[in-house]
Amino acid sequence: MIPIKSASEIQRMRAACAAAAEVLHTVAAMCVPGVTTAELDEAAGDLIAEFRGKSPFHGYKGYPGNVCVSVNEEVVHGIPGKRRVQYGDVVSLDVGIILDGYVGDNATTVAVGVVKPRTQELLHVTEKALYTAIAKARAGNRVGDISNAVQTLVEANGFSVVREFVGHGVGRKMHEEPQIPNFGRAAEGPKLKPGMTLAIEPMVNAGTYEVEMLSDGWTVVSADGQPSAHFEHTVLITAGDAEILTWPKKKPLK
Ligand code: MF3
Ligand code: CO
Numbered sequence: 440m441i442p443i444k445s446a447s448e449i450q451r452m453r454a455a456c457a458a459a460a461e462v463l464h465t466v467a468a469m470c471v472p473g474v475t476t477a478e479l480d481e482a483a484g485d486l487i488a489e490f491r492g493k494s495p496f497h498g499y500k501g502y503p504g505n506v507c508v509s510v511n512e513e514v515v516h517g518i519p520g521k522r523r524v525q526y527g528d529v530v531s532l533d534v535g536i537i538l539d540g541y542v543g544d545n546a547t548t549v550a551v552g553v554v555k556p557r558t559q560e561l562l563h564v565t566e567k568a569l570y571t572a573i574a575k576a577r578a579g580n581r582v583g584d585i586s587n588a589v590q591t592l593v594e595a596n597g598f599s600v601v602r603e604f605v606g607h608g609v610g611r612k613m614h615e616e617p618q619i620p621n622f623g624r625a626a627e628g629p630k631l632k633p634g635m636t637l638a639i640e641p642m643v644n645a646g647t648y649e650v651e652m653l654s655d656g657w658t659v660v661s662a663d664g665q666p667s668a669h670f671e672h673t674v675l676i677t678a679g680d681a682e683i684l685t686w687p688k689k690k691p692l693k
Contacts, residue, residue, distance in 0.1 A: 441616045444634045451540065452616040454538055454539065456684030466533055472526045473523055475519075479524075481505075487505060499613065505519075511659050512660050512661045514669070516657045530548065531667070532648050533669065540611060558666050561645045562668050571592050573674055575588045578633050582627075582631070583626055583628040593621070599644045604637050606619030606639045608635065609636055610636050617637075619639055619640075640672075643670045645666050647662050648663035651676075672685045
């Protein structure tokens, strides 16, 4: 069963998602050479607490961080620690918050200074894949329309979509039905209906789509060591265009 949110639930989703967006925007702006990934995590934790929210990631299956910070060939679920961000890195940040019983989830990948043209292109194509997918997130369409939009754009640009991790419904819980793969056939899968809230999240590798898990049990890396990118929004299906719930409402101070 894919939950359909009531008007009051949607209001709470809007609040949670706006907060998640602001936290993400703030830590993204902190991605400068020399900052440690633990410092990013701590700043995110502080801001989440200021919102009187909680991180849905912290403690999830024992995950130790507030957020995920995945650098270069790390795809997702990088555990924050002593590593320092360096000039030329690409840093994927995944931020969720639970506010008033509802979860907002979003991610972005930032380039720290100038990166290789092909890496910059990877970021651009992954972000574009997200918005192309959101354009397909319409009542009457199916999950496969979202999946296919991502895969088609990504592969047309010579990149590959990660298979092992997928987008998902989001609401009372971080992961609800349906699963939203970043690959698949158009017009297949569950039908989208107004009131569904979905986390759409292309994870795209520059080289092979194959991934490996590091010995920490969390960090997922590309099997060939080439860079990876991750962009995610939580969206609301409506009678018209999807509403992107995780646009930041407010710019961070710095
Ligand atoms: N945004 C990720 C997801 O949708 C976050 C999970 S990280 C974890 O699955 F640590 F909580 F697993
Ligand atoms: Co997610």
